[in-house]
Each structure stands twice: as C-alpha cells, then as structure tokens.
Amino acid sequence: MSVIIEINNITKSYSNNKKEKNVVLKGVSTSIERSKIIALVGPSGVGKSTLLHIIGTIDEPDSGEIIYNIDNIPKKLSQFNRSELDIFRNKTIGFVFQFHYLLPEFTALENVMLPKLISGSKPSDTKKEAIKLLELTGVADKQNNKPMELSGGEQQRIAIARALINKPEIVLADEPTGNLDAKNAMSFVDLIKQIQFEFSTTFIIATHSSEIASISDVVLKMKDGKII
Ligand SMILES: Nc1ncnc2c1ncn2[C@@H]1O[C@H](COP(=O)(O)OP(=O)(O)OP(=O)(O)O)[C@@H](O)[C@H]1O
Ligand SMILES: [Mg+2]
Known part of the structure; x- marks a missing residue:
C-alpha cells in the first residue's frame, strides 16, 4: 500500500453577503491510496466539491496541508x-468536473488534445493518443463532432478521455454521472474500472451514486465538515 495524497487537517470557510461565516471544512484529514477508486459521499452541501477543489489545487484551504507523493518525493501544495x-x-491531475465543460467551438478530438498541446507536445503524437483514448472510451466515431452535437453520456466520455490525455496519476471527478441515465451511468462506472485496471489511475469521485460507491475501493463519508 502506498499513499499518493495526504490530507492534513484542512479547514475552509466562506462568508455570505451578511458577512456571516459558514465553516464548511472543519479539519478534514485522510490518506488517499495509490491506484484506488475513492468515492467521496455525504449529503448535499457537506463540502465534497469544496474538498475536491482544494485537492485539485483550484482552491486554497484556510489552514491545513495537502501533500502529494509523486515520483517518491512528497510535494506540499x-x-x-x-x-x-x-x-x-x-x-x-485530470478533472471531470461539471463546470469544466468541453469547449463548444472545438471538436471532440480537439477537446481531448488540448491539455497535451498546452503541455508542449507535438500535434501529430497528441492526435494519435487522443484517438486511442476516444477508442477506449467508446466515442471514436464522434471525434469530429462538436459538444453541442453529442449526448450527455458521450460528452462525459470525451471529458474522461480529455482528463486522461496527460496520463495523470490522479483523476478528480465531481458528480460524473449526475446528468446521465441509468444505462449511461453504469457504462461510465465500467469505464472507470477499466481505466483503473489499465493505467493504475487513482480516482477520487464525489458522488451521490450508489453504483459508484459500490464499485469503489474506499468510501469516504463526509459529515459535519469532516471525514468520518
Ligand atoms: N464559492 C463559494 N462561496 C460561498 N459559499 C460556498 C462556495 N462554494 C461552496 N460554498 C458553500 O459551501 C458549502 C459546501 O458546498 P459544496 O459545493 O462543497 O457541497 P457538496 O457536498 O459538493 O454538495 P452537493 O452534493 O450538493 O454537490 C455549501 O453550504 C455551499 O453553499
Ligand atoms: Mg458538489
């Protein structure tokens, strides 16, 4: 067993327009094991998305520390x-977040290629890898379509392919099956399992879905601002 992310005593509060403080995270501590599927569950408003944003470095905690163990070197955010x-x-980190929509003016293939082009890779190599991922996620036939022309389930599959293009060690997903019907949600769950098997990716998935919780290796429950 090896720990990929250590989460130490994270706190986070927001103030509302009346300047009242809403303490959302009250000292969250846990260790995330490498190559596991982690389901983050708990009632609406408990702070799952807030915690994912902090783990994903797109928001900062008020106090506490996140440490990533990458290439055997601990890195404090x-x-x-x-x-x-x-x-x-x-x-x-690969993200499958609902606000992190596919870019509407680009095709599915271009959307998947973008994170790798941004990191400086050659377009020809990037294209080959993007097509491979679209094949893996079962939407290669939609590669030239724009997001508007795709169903919610197809868009989720493209978002997963995009999240994987830089071969991230960690994928963070926020309610990835929230907009999917039961059949698409199940095939999404199968896809996550397959990706974990193939690439040893670590997944942290905030979810209300019992299917995701049932296939996950670890279920982290949040209550009253903490992981219990
Ligand atoms: N940017 C923000 N400004 C102010 N309050 C916020 C902000 N983001 C989140 N909150 C508040 O923090 C609390 C936790 O929100 P969060 O989105 O993390 O919950 P959640 O567990 O993901 O809920 P859900 O299951 O509905 O997605 C809520 O009370 C929310 O109103
Ligand atoms: Mg949320």
Missing part, C-alpha cells in the same frame, strides 16, 4: 507558486 502549481496540475 503550499510550497508551490502559482505557475509551478499550473504545471503540476496540468501534469498530475
């Missing part, structure tokens, strides 16, 4: 400056 964080994020 608080030690990175902004541009180091951007590079780290692009290389290490």
Whole structure:
C-alpha cells in the first residue's frame, strides 16, 4: 500500500453577503491510496466539491496541508507558486468536473488534445493518443463532432478521455454521472474500472451514486465538515 495524497487537517470557510461565516471544512484529514477508486459521499452541501477543489489545487484551504507523493518525493501544495502549481496540475491531475465543460467551438478530438498541446507536445503524437483514448472510451466515431452535437453520456466520455490525455496519476471527478441515465451511468462506472485496471489511475469521485460507491475501493463519508 502506498499513499499518493495526504490530507492534513484542512479547514475552509466562506462568508455570505451578511458577512456571516459558514465553516464548511472543519479539519478534514485522510490518506488517499495509490491506484484506488475513492468515492467521496455525504449529503448535499457537506463540502465534497469544496474538498475536491482544494485537492485539485483550484482552491486554497484556510489552514491545513495537502501533500502529494509523486515520483517518491512528497510535494506540499503550499510550497508551490502559482505557475509551478499550473504545471503540476496540468501534469498530475485530470478533472471531470461539471463546470469544466468541453469547449463548444472545438471538436471532440480537439477537446481531448488540448491539455497535451498546452503541455508542449507535438500535434501529430497528441492526435494519435487522443484517438486511442476516444477508442477506449467508446466515442471514436464522434471525434469530429462538436459538444453541442453529442449526448450527455458521450460528452462525459470525451471529458474522461480529455482528463486522461496527460496520463495523470490522479483523476478528480465531481458528480460524473449526475446528468446521465441509468444505462449511461453504469457504462461510465465500467469505464472507470477499466481505466483503473489499465493505467493504475487513482480516482477520487464525489458522488451521490450508489453504483459508484459500490464499485469503489474506499468510501469516504463526509459529515459535519469532516471525514468520518
Ligand atoms: N464559492 C463559494 N462561496 C460561498 N459559499 C460556498 C462556495 N462554494 C461552496 N460554498 C458553500 O459551501 C458549502 C459546501 O458546498 P459544496 O459545493 O462543497 O457541497 P457538496 O457536498 O459538493 O454538495 P452537493 O452534493 O450538493 O454537490 C455549501 O453550504 C455551499 O453553499
Ligand atoms: Mg458538489
């Protein structure tokens, strides 16, 4: 067993327009094991998305520390400056988030290629890999379609392919099956399992879905601002 992410005593609060403080995370601590599928569950508003954003380096905690163990070197997120964080994020973490929509003016294939082009790879190599991932996720026949021309399930599959293009060690997903019907949700769950098997990817998935919870290796339950 090896730990890929250590989450130490994370706190986070928001203030509303009346300047009242809403303490969302009240000292979250846990260790995420490498190559596992982790389901993050708990009632709406408990702080699952907030925690995923902090783990994903797109939001900062008020206190506490996240440590990534990558290439056998522990890396504290608080030690990175902004541009180091951007590079780290692009290389290490794939996102399947609902606000992280596919870009409407680009085709499915171009959407999948983008994160790798941004990290400086050659377009010809990137294209080959993107097509491989679209084959793996079962939507290669949609590669020239734009997001508007695709169903919700197809868009999710393309988003997963995009999340994997830089071969991230970690994929963070926020309610990935939230907009899918039962059949598409099940095939999405199968796909996650297959990707874990093939690439040893670590998944952290915030979800209300009992299917995802049932296929996950670990279920982390949040309650009252903590993981219980
Ligand atoms: N940017 C923000 N500004 C103010 N309050 C916020 C912000 N983001 C989240 N919150 C508040 O933090 C709390 C936790 O929200 P969060 O989105 O993390 O919950 P969640 O567990 O993901 O819920 P759901 O299951 O509905 O997605 C909520 O009370 C929410 O209103
Ligand atoms: Mg949420």
